[in-house]
Amino acid sequence: MTLEPSVRETALAAAPSLRAFAISLCGNVDRADDLVQETLLRALANIDSFQPGTNMSAWLFTILRNLFRSEYRKRRREVEDTDGSYAESLRSQPEQSSRLEFQEFRTALAKLPADQREALILVGASGFSYEEAADICGCAVGTIKSRVNRARTRLAQLLSIESTSDFGPDHTTRAVLIGNDVP
Amino acid sequence: MKERKPLGPDSSIEPKSPESSTDKKKTGPSKDPEGMQSSMGLRASLSPARGSASLGRDIQSKIGLQLRAYYDSLLDPVPPRFTELLNKLDRTESKDRSNDS
Numbered sequence: 655m656t657l658e659p660s661v662r663e664t665a666l667a668a669a670p671s672l673r674a675f676a677i678s679l680c681g682n683v684d685r686a687d688d689l690v691q692e693t694l695l696r697a698l699a700n701i702d703s704f705q706p707g708t709n710m711s712a713w714l715f716t717i718l719r720n721l722f723r724s725e726y727r728k729r730r731r732e733v734e735d736t737d738g739s740y741a742e743s744l745r746s747q748p749e750q751s752s753r754l755e756f757q758e759f760r761t762a763l764a765k766l767p768a769d770q771r772e773a774l775i776l777v778g779a780s781g782f783s784y785e786e787a788a789d790i791c792g793c794a795v796g797t798i799k800s801r802v803n804r805a806r807t808r809l810a811q812l813l814s815i816e817s818t819s820d821f822g823p824d825h826t827t828r829a830v831l832i833g834n835d836v837p
Numbered sequence: 838m839k840e841r842k843p844l845g846p847d848s849s850i851e852p853k854s855p856e857s858s859t860d861k862k863k864t865g866p867s868k869d870p871e872g873m874q875s876s877m878g879l880r881a882s883l884s885p886a887r888g889s890a891s892l893g894r895d896i897q898s899k900i901g902l903q904l905r906a907y908y909d910s911l912l913d914p915v916p917p918r919f920t921e922l923l924n925k926l927d928r929t930e931s932k933d934r935s936n937d938s
Contacts, residue, residue: 662923669919674911687916694922756910759903778901779908803892810896813903 661701661710665694668711671780672718678775679722681764689725693718712782716790719772726768762812766805773801774809 672693676686696717697704704713763771769791776787777798784802788795809815892900 665923666915666920669915670912673913673915674908677911678908687918690915690919691922694919698923755903756907759907763904763907774904775908778904806892806897806900809900810892813900815896815899 661704664710665697665714668714669694671711672714675715675775675780676718676722678763678779679719679768679772680726689718689722692721696721709786712786712790715776715780715782716792719790758813759809762809765812766808770801770805770808773798774805777802 669690673686673690676689676693677683680686680689693714697714704710763774766774772791773787776782776790777784782790784795784798788798791798
């Protein structure tokens, strides 16, 4: 068995996104890097089971997600770093002006149930289709869709994101409109 | 074509209402129920009580933008050990193969 250059390049190309996914799953850069390393080792050891022509990136994400899940089951609530000590270790910090918003978003994201969070990230940030995300998570497409919907709804609540285009009027008017809408 | 707008401070930060002044506090809390109610009404509008009703498009796109900004911030170049790992394995395997022949 030899590693095709294209396979290596694809794996390398997928690595940053794979790592971002890992960080968002476990909330800790060091642990995420270990997870990525183990994922790459597993992938290379099992490269024969990879079907050429299929989505390498999705395959790697599947391995990583399964590794994370089995590890997560082992340690349960031991390590989740929700208040984000990892932020300091990141090099590309957001601009000062949006930092508060960024921080709030990260905190809210960490409050989501793990299955909703991973579905939302795979579809909304990693760029996978619902079908690919379903493959990665080993569940039905409909399940992914409902997890993504629930994740968005919960985030909107946690962040108090309000609709700006549906209603132009001020808050009081909106409250009245909403009040009237209640069955 | 997707347009990515930078997350500006205007996108979701709402200015605090100037009416919620602290000097009114001393007149008693029952004096100003309206402000409270309107903000509670807003909260209620976000509750998931209406079954599977989906969020408005603008809310979805705000969340989408924030999510991608968050994810992008994590997209640092991978540590060199991963590149080394892949290169090393590649070399090892090439050597194995040349030994075979």
